[in-house]
Amino acid sequence: MYINRPASFTDYYELTMAQGYFEAEKHHQTACFDYFFRTNPFKGGYVIFSGLKDLLEVLENFRFNESELSYLKSEGFSEPFLEYLKDFSFKGDIYSAPEGEVVFPNEPILRVEGTLIETQIIETLLLNILNFQSLIATKASRIKQAAGNCKVLDFGLRRSQGLGGIHATRAAMIGGFDGTSNVYAAQEFGIKASGTMAHSWVQAFDDELSAFRAYANSFPDDTILLVDTYDTLNSGLPNAIKVANELKEKGHQLIGIRLDSGDLAYFSQKARIMLDEAGFPDVKIAASNQLDERVITSLKLQNAEIDIFGVGTRLVTGDQTPALDGVYKLASVNGEPRIKISENVEKITTPGPKMVYRYFNSDGSFYGDAVAIESEPSPEQMNHPIYTKKTSQLADKKSKVYQQQVMAKGKITSPLPTVQESADYCKLQLSKLTQEYKRFENPHIYKIGLSTKLFKLRDKMLNNHQK
């Protein structure tokens, strides 16, 4: 269970609006909301959509319990409304991209249909889950991309944002991480946890060699020695090599050594030479200390001899971009499309229930995405959302709608993929996104457009408002 009181994990105004709709007798009207984001995080070229399974499981169990109802009573919510909430559950329909999908700005990734109250009241919960997990899955995919064939492990729990650390790890795995130090998440989501020793282990013994030996004694087949507590090259590595030899004599093998400070490129190269010369070419070198996709890229360019990267803070918080700007916007009420005008052109919403057609190049790679009106057949042209003269012809391209119905009348429609399955899907989809969209510096901008029908609908509604 994501949280013990999901209905309260919300902004207060979702509840005042719900009471307002109830009192205005609008609560049985239907509505449709879109989830989308406006800007790629990390100045990157894409987002990995994540968090869907958690969201759907929470929505299936969305109820107001006794303590919540009595809290709301104390806050002055009305008796008839509280009576209504007592039996309330989410019974809407949801159409969504699969978890792990590669998605882009300003396309409706997920669509919620139901009554006005039920679609409104889940807003904050939905945004919180999808925004955060999509952010971290995206960051993880970038770090994995930088690391190439090296392993990347999540070490972030101690600096993650409170309990957010649990789902940061989940999202990191979907984005391509190979393992985590986070025991809670490992048990919860069936992922691989690992870890060996901290500096305190080494300090807790009278000397470094005794500390290494004691660890190897307890975990003869699973030892990675942290070599930088006192002096990496003059003490840590020689002691690690001693223990590697002792393990070998007993029929075991040292798994690796870890560097956690200093110049990781320099020390890893020195360490590789020392280990190789001592007859341990298979002993891995792990490194950690403020890593991210840019530092890893730089280490790779310097030919650092690192096999495993432990990444913490900058993975689990998103570092310089600690939030995805995902929003949840009303698209229609009672079957009628709605629009929000704004002082900022890019904040004008696209009206009506919609879906996304993804178009492919002949080699199977992604060409671009067209946002269309819900039941509209595959558009033959897409139009730039703002510049009216820019269009793309699509008639010769294969396409596929990427949303599927994932919830019907409040019930999950089919078994949801595990974290590993979503990670595999993510990897497959990323392989169809060509490199120019994935580079870290000035990535190419992916084509997103509106179908001509949708473009005209929006235009008409804008004109009506201007009158």
Next chain:
Amino acid sequence: MYINRPASFTDYYELTMAQGYFEAEKHHQTACFDYFFRTNPFKGGYVIFSGLKDLLEVLENFRFNESELSYLKSEGFSEPFLEYLKDFSFKGDIYSAPEGEVVFPNEPILRVEGTLIETQIIETLLLNILNFQSLIATKASRIKQAAGNCKVLDFGLRRSQGLGGIHATRAAMIGGFDGTSNVYAAQEFGIKASGTMAHSWVQAFDDELSAFRAYANSFPDDTILLVDTYDTLNSGLPNAIKVANELKEKGHQLIGIRLDSGDLAYFSQKARIMLDEAGFPDVKIAASNQLDERVITSLKLQNAEIDIFGVGTRLVTGDQTPALDGVYKLASVNGEPRIKISENVEKITTPGPKMVYRYFNSDGSFYGDAVAIESEPSPEQMNHPIYTKKTSQLADKKSKVYQQQVMAKGKITSPLPTVQESADYCKLQLSKLTQEYKRFENPHIYKIGLSTKLFKLRDKMLNNHQK
């Protein structure tokens, strides 16, 4: 309860080390760990210490449950060790600064004493809670400082880092926020929640005026109208004034209007004039949209007519600094001081159990903090931690040790303050920190030093290692 399985909210290596200590028969040895951070976040001059109550409550209930033990068994942990964990609880002592205290880099804010296993195994949990809440309390205090006498409300839940949003709100209140939109946190921590309407409310009705009237009808004494859905000055404000008049006729009063886009300085000034001219000088103006301490400062400099600031993403994530770099370092084992050397001078630890004397100027403001050996009397001199020639004389200054024992043998020693009490304490302590440490640009660096006894102890241990 902070989390359902606190013992698992940890890095895997805490558990492998615990088994290693157990098997090396070191688990009954005693140890002392320090919690401290190295750098002020946000390029600021101080940190607000937060999260202590949550930490202590979790530690009182720190147990491994059946599911955790069987998970660890499946991971290959040894039977005798799992047997040991079955009865394990935290029985250590903790000395800490109070929640809401103003603290500084490289001073041991909190000290944990107990057996080697129990002091080690809580590391990740402790760091996660204290790092995150201290980060957000600090950010909140900066935003409140910028807002001056205006109210600041937390609107961040939808962009907070997953479940981290719960304690982000708690910490924001300790740092000085006046309220929140977060219903979960409000109920959990007894704080004030508020909120009125989203753009979707306005869009859900056939026109803006009907939407405003319906809301005012449901909440005649608690209405803040969001005026920027279609056209702030030509539609939103005129409609709000109509509804304000209608409420007045019925003996009620419109509380305020809210701006959420466009130029907040310009629109707030226009709104103030329109409201005043219509006879509503008491109707408040609330503003939101990507605010933080710098934007608020800028709005104030432009004489924006804003009474209430709603702050979201940049508060609850910490924005550009989404983590506090707090660490937990071994200071002694079995009564003997321990040190960690490092390639980076500033990462060398200070050995032994310690406490912090805070010194005061004659007007009661903070002068500086001296880190001393645990039972040492108030030092008469403090020494710069790195530059050996720099000292401060303290003989004529009043001082006070800021740590108190807060946990004895695993039990909380006295009732912990509520969020409001910690917020009050924080406000009082901040009033003793003079402005030069609080400014946003190049704040003055607060004096932190080591007592001469402690300085000599560290020196001696460093010399021993170099031999």
